[in-house]
Amino acid sequence: MTRANRRRLGRVGFYLLMAVIVFYAVFPFYWAIVSSFKPGSEMFRVDFLPPPNLDNYQAVFAEQPFGQNILNSLIVAVSVVLLSLALGLLAAFALGRIRFRGRSLLLFTILGVSMFPQVAVLSGMFELVRSLGLYNRLPALVLSYMIFTLPFTVWVLTTFIRALPKELEEAAIVDGAKPLTIVTKVFLPLLTPALITTGLLAFIAAWNEFLFALTFTLSGEQRTVPVAIALISGASAYELPWGNIMAASVIVTVPLIVLVLFFQRRIVSGLTAGAVKG
């Protein structure tokens, strides 16, 4: 085989591999969309391009409070994001810009908290939620989600804040600006892209959370979308309404995919700032 031929073969092999990866990554979601378009009678035929039929989508909203579930998820995720960003920004300014004793230990403790297995705080959190009278209410979820969004937000924003030039802040200090003014007037505008990235990742984490949402809510009206989708049931235990489940899955996933694709670069930088950089 000539060298040019070998190289051509290698390139074909590479593209073939890429095609396999893309197929593997995308096919399950494609299949969910296809299944969501099938009316009950055709559900069990393998058909790769059925005509879109929206019966399942109507059924999801008609048979259970799915609209309410989406609203719940939105309320919880947005509250969690706003709270985490506000508290996280203040803390990140202190951790990223001010030298004080115990700073390093504090940072690593915060990172440690983000590794907590959620189930390890489940009974303590349950007691807390109940004694605050929040059981089966959305604030219980907002409160409990802080355990993973807050450490993450602090950590990532600290990484971003450290990358900003020192001179800006020094100029503000010379002008006699108070620390709070520096945070809101100097850092806040500079950190807008970082806040969007971090907020987006926190939003996705809160939107997807399952364990706390499953444990701290009881009634269908208080459920968030992951719990609603996990608990969709049919007429009997052996008869799952797969069409409805797939339609619900597509509804909650499409906005996420659009967000992620739109903010691709930011997401990748946020993920790596949260994990790899020390």
Add this chain to the structure above:
Amino acid sequence: MSTASRLTRSRTRSAWAFLAPMLVVLALVAAWPLARTIWFSFTDANLSDMSAAQFVGLANFEYLLTDPDWWRSVWNTLFFTLVSVSLETALGLAIALALNMHMPGRGLLRTAVLIPWAIPTIVSAQMWAWMLNDVFGVINEMLILIGVIDQGIAWTANPDTAIWAVIMVDVWKTTPFMALLLLAGLQMLPSECYEAAKIDGIHPVEVFWKVTLPLLMPALLVAVIFRLLDALRIFDAIYVLTGNNQATMSMSIYARQQLVDFQDVGFGSAASTLLFLTIAVFTTVYLTLARIGDSGGDHP
């Protein structure tokens, strides 16, 4: 007192003032519940009346050590973690290397691998549960079509295949994350080494083993431990795919079942505490590694 040290002191004061709200919330949602969980693990607390808890010493832990279901869940968790993280590392590395090459179609590949990451775990578990359905699932359909099997397999119901179904879902969902972390590591490698290797005419495979892999090792280790920590606490995917089935029960599922379904807070807390300790060990390793990375960093 000099102006400079007065400034330092006032800055230190404001540092703690800025940290206070975050620390108060973390103490409320992390430190306090964790302390209570550990306390409950030494009691006979019951979900219906947690305040009536009586101290029972190590009884819960003693019982755990003799419960075959607990050991089953420990084994399941470790097996799942080991297999899925290995697969994710190998696949993630392959995808990261492909993404790192300057080839047309790279953007498409990156977009494609981000899709599984964006899909909620619950949704991906339901999607796979449907694809793995014994009678109507597309996977059985395809396998029958190419003649590998002649009748559908009940992937999630069969104890032998259920854990593999869980692994399959986890690998599909989190390999992209691994690939992105490794890609970030690859992009930080110095290009001089590669130019030197090119001039010396070293074969790409050899370059990978002798240059890329050793240089990538720190990033690889951190990514692997990050995934390990995540895999050890797995809950969602298993809960949706196989419920409280003992064949696939993880430590988190076991703990929650005791705590919520059986209302036995003391016992469930003991199981949670053991899982916490397991993860704490790994976290310490991770933090030590991250700290080593940090001391070499360029920030103040």
